Amino acid sequence: MGNVLVYVENSETGVAPIAFELLGAARRLAAGLGGEVEALVAAGATAELAPALGAADVILRMEHPALSPYLPEAHVAALTEAIRSRDPQVVLVGNTSAGIDVAAGAAAATQRPLVAYCTGLAVDGEAVVAHSQVYGGKLVATTRTEGPGVFTVVAGAFPGAEGQSGGKAAEATLAAPATLGSLHTRFIAATAPSGGIDIGRADRLVSVGRGIGGPENLELAQELAAALGAELGASRPVVDSGWLPKARQVGKSGMTVKPKLYVAVGISGAPEHLEGMREAELILAVNSDANAPIFEVAHFGSTCDLFDLLPALTERLQAS
Amino acid sequence: MSKVEPGRVREDEHLIVEGMDISGHWNRMFEQRVLWSHDTGPLEKLTAITGAESLAYCYQCGKCTSACPVDSVGSYSPRKIFRKVQTGTDLLTNPDLWLCTTCANCLRVCPKEVNMISIMPALREVAVTEANVPPELQKAFENTFQHGNPLGEPARKRADWVAEAGAPATILPRERRPVDVLFYVECYWSYHPRGRDAARAFARVMEKLGVDWGILGPEEKCSCDSQRLAGERGLFEMLAEQNIRTLAKYEFSRMVTSDPHAYNALRNEYPKLGAEYPIQHYTQFLAPLMGQLPWKRRLDYKVTFHDPCYLGRHNGEYDAPREMIRQIPGLQFTEMFRCKANGYCCGGGGGGMWLDSFTGNHVTERLSERRVREAVETGAEMLVVCCPYEVSRFEDAVKSTGNEGRLLVRDVIELVDEALR
Amino acid sequence: MHIAVVVKQVPDLVEELEVDAAGTGLDRAWVKMKLNEFDDHALEQAVLLKEAGGAQVSVVALDGEGIDQVLYAAVARGADRALKVDAGTQEPLDSRRAATALAGAIRDLGPDLVLTGVQAADDLFGQMAPFLAAELGWPHVSVVSQVEVAGAAVRVQQEYAGGRMATLEVDLPAVIGVQAAPQPPRYVPVSRLRQAMASGALETATAGAGAGTGGAAVTQLAKPEAGRGAEMLTGSPDQVAEKIEALLRERGLLRG
Numbered sequence: 001m002g003n004v005l006v007y008v009e010n011s012e013t014g015v016a017p018i019a020f021e022l023l024g025a026a027r028r029l030a031a032g033l034g035g036e037v038e039a040l041v042a043a044g045a046t047a048e049l050a051p052a053l054g055a056a057d058v059i060l061r062m063e064h065p066a067l068s069p070y071l072p073e074a075h076v077a078a079l080t081e082a083i084r085s086r087d088p089q090v091v092l093v094g095n096t097s098a099g100i101d102v103a104a105g106a107a108a109a110t111q112r113p114l115v116a117y118c119t120g121l122a123v124d125g126e127a128v129v130a131h132s133q134v135y136g137g138k139l140v141a142t143t144r145t146e147g148p149g150v151f152t153v154v155a156g157a158f159p160g161a162e163g164q165s166g167g168k169a170a171e172a173t174l175a176a177p178a179t180l181g182s183l184h185t186r187f188i189a190a191t192a193p194s195g196g197i198d199i200g201r202a203d204r205l206v207s208v209g210r211g212i213g214g215p216e217n218l219e220l221a222q223e224l225a226a227a228l229g230a231e232l233g234a235s236r237p238v239v240d241s242g243w244l245p246k247a248r249q250v251g252k253s254g255m256t257v258k259p260k261l262y263v264a265v266g267i268s269g270a271p272e273h274l275e276g277m278r279e280a281e282l283i284l285a286v287n288s289d290a291n292a293p294i295f296e297v298a299h300f301g302s303t304c305d306l307f308d309l310l311p312a313l314t315e316r317l318q319a320s
Numbered sequence: 321m322s323k324v325e326p327g328r329v330r331e332d333e334h335l336i337v338e339g340m341d342i343s344g345h346w347n348r349m350f351e352q353r354v355l356w357s358h359d360t361g362p363l364e365k366l367t368a369i370t371g372a373e374s375l376a377y378c379y380q381c382g383k384c385t386s387a388c389p390v391d392s393v394g395s396y397s398p399r400k401i402f403r404k405v406q407t408g409t410d411l412l413t414n415p416d417l418w419l420c421t422t423c424a425n426c427l428r429v430c431p432k433e434v435n436m437i438s439i440m441p442a443l444r445e446v447a448v449t450e451a452n453v454p455p456e457l458q459k460a461f462e463n464t465f466q467h468g469n470p471l472g473e474p475a476r477k478r479a480d481w482v483a484e485a486g487a488p489a490t491i492l493p494r495e496r497r498p499v500d501v502l503f504y505v506e507c508y509w510s511y512h513p514r515g516r517d518a519a520r521a522f523a524r525v526m527e528k529l530g531v532d533w534g535i536l537g538p539e540e541k542c543s544c545d546s547q548r549l550a551g552e553r554g555l556f557e558m559l560a561e562q563n564i565r566t567l568a569k570y571e572f573s574r575m576v577t578s579d580p581h582a583y584n585a586l587r588n589e590y591p592k593l594g595a596e597y598p599i600q601h602y603t604q605f606l607a608p609l610m611g612q613l614p615w616k617r618r619l620d621y622k623v624t625f626h627d628p629c630y631l632g633r634h635n636g637e638y639d640a641p642r643e644m645i646r647q648i649p650g651l652q653f654t655e656m657f658r659c660k661a662n663g664y665c666c667g668g669g670g671g672g673m674w675l676d677s678f679t680g681n682h683v684t685e686r687l688s689e690r691r692v693r694e695a696v697e698t699g700a701e702m703l704v705v706c707c708p709y710e711v712s713r714f715e716d717a718v719k720s721t722g723n724e725g726r727l728l729v730r731d732v733i734e735l736v737d738e739a740l741r
Numbered sequence: 742m743h744i745a746v747v748v749k750q751v752p753d754l755v756e757e758l759e760v761d762a763a764g765t766g767l768d769r770a771w772v773k774m775k776l777n778e779f780d781d782h783a784l785e786q787a788v789l790l791k792e793a794g795g796a797q798v799s800v801v802a803l804d805g806e807g808i809d810q811v812l813y814a815a816v817a818r819g820a821d822r823a824l825k826v827d828a829g830t831q832e833p834l835d836s837r838r839a840a841t842a843l844a845g846a847i848r849d850l851g852p853d854l855v856l857t858g859v860q861a862a863d864d865l866f867g868q869m870a871p872f873l874a875a876e877l878g879w880p881h882v883s884v885v886s887q888v889e890v891a892g893a894a895v896r897v898q899q900e901y902a903g904g905r906m907a908t909l910e911v912d913l914p915a916v917i918g919v920q921a922a923p924q925p926p927r928y929v930p931v932s933r934l935r936q937a938m939a940s941g942a943l944e945t946a947t948a949g950a951g952a953g954t955g956g957a958a959v960t961q962l963a964k965p966e967a968g969r970g971a972e973m974l975t976g977s978p979d980q981v982a983e984k985i986e987a988l989l990r991e992r993g994l995l996r997g
Contacts, residue, residue, distance in 0.1 A: 108875030554932030
């Protein structure tokens with residue numbers, strides 16, 4: 001009988017949405033394994049966070065001043081401590097920024113295997129079978145983990161609703177590890193997104209990826225955006241190259257958006273990007289590579305050269 | 321920068337020269353003056369760079385300005401470059417560094433042999449070394465380094481065009497045997513959709529002629545001449561060395577290439593690295609064989625022809641493509657007013673192929689657009705070209721100048737192929 | 742300040758990836774490898790730190806096909822030393838085993854700071870930076886977009902979802918997983934690369950020993966299932982534009 005431990009990511013704004021997706025996934029796994037779902041909520045104060053976690057069977061509360069605001073070193077120690085004391089078969093962590101810090105660190109400290117980028121998880125006999133997006137989403141790896149393991153789960157892979165339901169879970173307190181008193185990492189300050197715009201509020205977005213070629217070609221996308229009454233968004237490589245500000249980035253380390261219309265231009269569709277926009281109501285993708293993963297989530301696609309299609313489309317929209 | 325002081329006027333009240341009285345205003349003249357008002361440092365810094373020395377020779381006559389294709393769509397020419405540098409512009413960080421297409425029309429008219437074909441690559445090389453490269457050009461460099469072609473296409477797909485040619489092409493690494501002609505396909509005929517059209521037409525024509533020929537397939541890499549002229553000399557040398565090693569593995573008696581830039585590299589640059597090849601542009605190879613072709617139809621098109629800078633001015637070949645056009649049954653040919661030695665430039669040379677967006681911010685229209693207007697003015701319905709850069713450049717320009725439906729762009733090999741079907 | 746930058750090659754995603762006959766790995770015969778783009782940013786960050794305040798930069802990689810050129814390119818970019826770690830195999834190791842092998846060499850090297858890319862296209866079994874930190878017993882922060890030296894510590898910008906960021910201070914020695922350098926990686930002219938290659942200044946280092954963590958195994962590697970994807974609009978750009986316009990009109994998404 002194996003239990004499933006969910007690491008509950010949280011911040012001053014509360015429990016992160018990914019935690020509910022994990023709880024939903026955990027419920028199914030626990031059913032298959034004949035075990036329970038335990039939720040680790042580690043923070044400076046957990047009283048206000050715990051009530052949201054009713055989908056778990058047991059809420060493990062760990063409190064220490066070093067756990068809020070988030071510090072990677074502190075949370076690795078917290079999750080490591082929880083794994084050691086509860087010995088779950090499966091540990092689920094979101095494949096978020098914090099997930100990269102925490103999951104790999106705790107897996108190493110507890111000598112457990114880690115499987116990253118999971119979009120599907122199932123129980124097969126005693127083992128856990130996972131599907132993971134690798135090579136920028138171009139391939140899917142299926143893995144089989146016998147015995148205990150840590151899995152990081154891509155945001156959006158599981159519905160959040162199942163993790164939000166549920167009654168009242170039992171609660172237990174976990175003692176914070178002593179190492180939290182002597183950390184080598186300190187929180188200095190939080191920074192809000194800069195740039196003055198909030199693409200998360202836009203109901204139409206035209207997002208550009210590396211396929212746009214260079215900053216001098218952004219005008220093509222800007223003109224299309226203007227003709228659509230849309231904001232301009234971007235994939236990570238475009239922002240990393242300094243062609244557009246960080247505030248316009250869609251995806252894992254940028255904004256999650258749910259506009260009515262999302263036009264992806266020259267975006268191949270790495271999993272990190274897809275998780276930020278896959279819930280848009282209408283997704284239109286333009287990419288010359290017919291095998292680009294963006295076409296997996298798009299509703300409509302074209303492999304036309306964007307340098308031909310964008311001006312043609314802009315002209316049409318301006319005329320109509 | 322201080323303002324230039326007017327020269328002091330000198331006038332002798334009483335002056336008799338060789339018995340002639342030129343007193344007063346009759347002998348008025350300005351005192352000789354030296355331009356101290358500008359720092360000569362920037363110019364000296366540039367002309368100290370190996371290859372860029374001749375910039376100092378400019379005496380501002382301005383002949384180049386009327387010859388420079390970029391000046392006709394902007395404010396540019398060697399004379400203007402010299403003047404800007406003389407008055408304090410740091411060319412190494414100025415957009416002007418990247419506008420020259422090394423078309424060589426200025427050199428043709430320059431009495432002082434200010435050689436931009438040497439100056440520009442030398443200066444750009446310094447800029448490249450300082451990592452000051454326009455992003456789109458940098459991408460072309462990176463693609464060439466990583467994949468062996470500036471388009472960033474996989475090397476393994478280099479010979480994929482052969483499959484739909486409807487005529488055989490021997491891919492030498494797969495089918496190792498001596499051939500008469502080694503055809504150096506080059507990147508745009510290998511990968512660009514319109515280039516592939518031409519490559520396939522070429523294969524069909526070669527079959528009709530019964531030529532024994534082969535290609536290097538995935539082992540061929542960019543000859544890299546335009547990257548060299550755009551300032552990446554190290555990249556050129558690296559790929560040249562690789563190509564020379566590859567070519568040494570195969571037996572052939574002559575070489576033919578699609579691309580005037582490759583022709584220029586193999587004819588003039590590779591020998592400097594110790595490798596000489598019997599190289600011809602495909603128009604030079606095919607022109608004498610045109611009489612052997614079994615024509616099937618007349619092509620009643622009114623055509624004009626654009627000379628590639630690197631076939632014409634750089635290597636002196638103006639006749640071979642015209643001879644091909646003359647022999648294709650039915651074509652009515654008109655020259656454009658700028659042709660042959662004074663031919664206009666399509667804007668693709670010297671790295672311009674990978675700087676269109678950058679250049680676009682500094683000119684009133686693209687060179688290819690200007691050239692398309694000139695072609696339309698002749699009354700031609702078809703612009704014939706023989707350089708792989710040009711089909712896509714001119715087809716774009718036909719659209720952007722609103723001439724769609726009025727002017728077609730065809731490689732001369734496509735016309736030969738069409739007349740054989 | 743001594744900075745070690747850990748780099749690796751990943752398959753170039755421009756190429757089509759084919760699965761091997763066993764159906765569990767890449768068919769490497771045709772795979773073109775390139776420097777992991779996040780490692781590229783880590784290297785740029787290291788060179789920026791060197792330019793800002795002086796530092797020695799050592800670039801470290803596991804030995805393998807094509808790695809020499811990657812290391813020489815790093816030297817051409819500004820690294821002072823380049824170390825090749827021989828793990829006794831030319832086969833690519835998963836990130837967990839690679840971290841064990843590299844940690845031994847890094848311990849011998851004794852840097853103050855280790856920078857590496859936050860992730861890689863093939864790190865199915867976890868990311869390099871946190872594994873290295875665990876092996877070395879050093880503090881670690883990933884998804885970092887800026888690193889500055891602050892005495893015996895570094896101040897880093899960590900990024901979270903929603904564009905939130907925090908500045909954290911980490912005592913040295915530490916391991917940082919770099920998401921992006923403050924500026925894009927600079928161009929390395931081939932002439933400089935060739936100079937670096939001519940210098941032949943690659944060092945070799947010994948790998949650390951350690952057992953991998955068994956338990957998870959790849960049973961299948963495959964292309965994503967088709968059929969749930971986009972409806973493709975075909976035709977000339979003008980025809981596609983017309984179809985898109987009709988689509989937007991139908992859904993009431995045209996402007997105004």
